Amino acid sequence: MAGIETIAVLGGGAWGTALALSAARAGRSVTLWARDPALVAEIRSRQTNRAYLPGVTFDEPLTATCDIADAANADAILLVTPAQTTRAVLTPLAGLLRPGTPVVLCSKGIEKGTGNLLTDTLAEVLPQAHPSVLSGPSFAADVARGLPTAVTVAARDGAMADALAQALASASFRPYASSDLIGTQVGGALKNVLAIACGAVAGRKLGASAQAALTARGFAELTRLGLAMGARPETLTGLSGLGDLVLSCSSTQSRNFSFGHKLGEGRTAEDLLNSGEKLAEGVFSAEIAVELGERHGVDLPVCKVVSDVIAARLTIDEALNRLMSRPLRREAGA
Numbered sequence: 313m314a315g316i317e318t319i320a321v322l323g324g325g326a327w328g329t330a331l332a333l334s335a336a337r338a339g340r341s342v343t344l345w346a347r348d349p350a351l352v353a354e355i356r357s358r359q360t361n362r363a364y365l366p367g368v369t370f371d372e373p374l375t376a377t378c379d380i381a382d383a384a385n386a387d388a389i390l391l392v393t394p395a396q397t398t399r400a401v402l403t404p405l406a407g408l409l410r411p412g413t414p415v416v417l418c419s420k421g422i423e424k425g426t427g428n429l430l431t432d433t434l435a436e437v438l439p440q441a442h443p444s445v446l447s448g449p450s451f452a453a454d455v456a457r458g459l460p461t462a463v464t465v466a467a468r469d470g471a472m473a474d475a476l477a478q479a480l481a482s483a484s485f486r487p488y489a490s491s492d493l494i495g496t497q498v499g500g501a502l503k504n505v506l507a508i509a510c511g512a513v514a515g516r517k518l519g520a521s522a523q524a525a526l527t528a529r530g531f532a533e534l535t536r537l538g539l540a541m542g543a544r545p546e547t548l549t550g551l552s553g554l555g556d557l558v559l560s561c562s563s564t565q566s567r568n569f570s571f572g573h574k575l576g577e578g579r580t581a582e583d584l585l586n587s588g589e590k591l592a593e594g595v596f597s598a599e600i601a602v603e604l605g606e607r608h609g610v611d612l613p614v615c616k617v618v619s620d621v622i623a624a625r626l627t628i629d630e631a632l633n634r635l636m637s638r639p640l641r642r643e644a645g646a
């Protein structure tokens with residue numbers, strides 16, 4: 313397999329910019345596509361992205377463009393826009409992408425309306441692409457600053473996953489290759505929903521014991537759904553599953569945890585969404601995760617209460633009562 317030298321990153325937000333910087337540090341030639349001409353101008357003139365990565369000056373030069381056609385000929389494309397925009401962002405590449413080009417989905421979510429994992433959407437829009445996923449415990453601000461990070465990079469074909477890991481690896485960024493596309497995506501999508509639940513527990517001041525219990529029971533949900541959908545157990549206990557769950561369920565740096573924290577303090581989801589809160593993917597994935605669970609015959613009680621709280625069908629206290637009054641059961645057979 314030929315080496316991956318040129319990389320196009322689609323998405324000029326926090327994670328897209330951080331991954332572009334990280335790939336440049338790894339020695340790749342990187343083009344960042346963003347839809348906002350003002351941001352592209354800022355990157356070209358100042359090598360900064362002050363709105364999404366305040367305080368970070370790029371240590372490696374990035375080429376920026378507003379024309380998505382400039383991305384089509386790269387050896388690999390990283391898609392890093394919000395999960396619900398995946399279809400719209402990929403569609404213009406349909407007639408441009410060379411067969412076999414790896415498209416690495418770096419967003420974490422499930423497509424509303426279809427219940428698709430993002431690789432299913434990719435297969436519908438760009439069937440010629442080689443489907444790949446990057447996920448794991450990694451805050452954009454940490455990666456942008458070159459703090460040590462490890463992630464999972466999965467591709468349909470293990471040799472492609474190895475090539476992508478090789479291309480993205482640097483002294484501070486360590487990808488582990490995998491061929492489990494399903495497991496890698498289920499972990500990233502569900503941890504966002506579960507982080508909202510843990511944030512709400514913290515915001516409602518229910519205690520560290522409750523937060524740990526919810527993290528563990530959340531992991532049981534993530535595992536049940538992942539296995540029912542065909543994930544490998546070792547992926548679910550790896551970086552993109554348990555690793556990312558632990559990070560997001562314990563840190564106020566997580567936007568999903570932070571969103572939940574504000575719910576716990578009494579704000580409503582509608583109010584938060586209307587007041588320009590930062591992107592919290594779990595808000596959009598919660599309901600569809602519950603639907604996926606129903607489709608696969610899997611019970612997801614924590615995701616269900618998160619979905620109900622977001623839709624204002626339940627208060628935080630009612631959610632707690634619902635979880636605590638469920639019939640007792642054996643832990644292993646849950």
Ligand SMILES: NC(=O)c1ccc[n+]([C@@H]2O[C@H](COP(=O)([O-])OP(=O)(O)OC[C@H]3O[C@@H](n4cnc5c(N)ncnc54)[C@H](O)[C@@H]3O)[C@@H](O)[C@H]2O)c1
Nearest residue numbers: 324325326327328347392393394395397419420451452591
């Ligand atoms: N920020 C992180 O630490 C982090 C880490 C890992 C994964 N992720 C995932 O990466 C994805 C993106 O997150 P982010 O942190 O970069 O979000 P962000 O809010 O910082 O940036 C999102 C970017 O997407 C752009 N965008 C929105 N809609 C678009 C559209 N229709 N077409 C083109 N561009 C559009 C916005 O202008 C913005 O530049 C999410 O799925 C998130 O879960 C984020």
Ligand SMILES: O=P(O)(O)OC[C@H](O)CO
Nearest residue numbers: 448449450451566567568
């Ligand atoms: O800020 P969050 O909650 O979107 O989390 C960012 C990353 O997904 C953490 O791995």
